[in-house]
Amino acid sequence: MPLMVLACSCSSTSYSYRKSDIENHDVLTGEVVVDIKLNFTKKIEATSSPRNTVEEAKQEAYYKAITQNNVDVIVDPIYEVTTIDSFLFFGGTNTAKVVGYGAVYANPRTKVEAINELGKTENANVNKFNSIYPAASEAPSSPSLQSLFSNFKK
Numbered sequence: 001m002p003l004m005v006l007a008c009s010c011s012s013t014s015y016s017y018r019k020s021d022i023e024n025h026d027v028l029t030g031e032v033v034v035d036i037k038l039n040f041t042k043k044i045e046a047t048s049s050p051r052n053t054v055e056e057a058k059q060e061a062y063y064k065a066i067t068q069n070n071v072d073v074i075v076d077p078i079y080e081v082t083t084i085d086s087f088l089f090f091g092g093t094n095t096a097k098v099v100g101y102g103a104v105y106a107n108p109r110t111k112v113e114a115i116n117e118l119g120k121t122e123n124a125n126v127n128k129f130n131s132i133y134p135a136a137s138e139a140p141s142s143p144s145l146q147s148l149f150s151n152f153k154k
Helices: 054-068 111-119 123-132 145-149
Strands: 032-047 073-084 093-110
Touching (some): 032 054, 032 111
16 A cells, blocks of 8 residues: 655745734824825836636735835726636636836925925916916816915915
8 A cells, every 4th residue: 555645845935015003092193194106117016826816816916016116105006806716626726917116215204294385385386386386187176286276475
């Protein structure tokens, strides 16, 4: 009687975003405002390995894209998901590819510092900007730059 040995290996990898839920809601935190420096000259992309769920595949692709390209965030990511249906007990995997433009965080400051920064902006400069770069696709319900700055006095 031949002896048959079956060897298998298990592996698990997880990916996360820079997000954490705070269980204790009594913790006071200050809001931070950052600018992003966007690189329009180079699209970045990454592809996940086969995963059990679409969400896992998307998270891995996003993680790979930001770590391999040394960026903090992908602006307007577009995902292409490929799903292989399961047959009996085999298959059922998802692969995701993400494409977008990478950006890095710059100029971190508190919300109060950002408001003070806006307060120093002169309305005349906002009007000049609006005349050079009109907001052709601005939504009717969103406030214009002029109305955002109208509450600030010199």
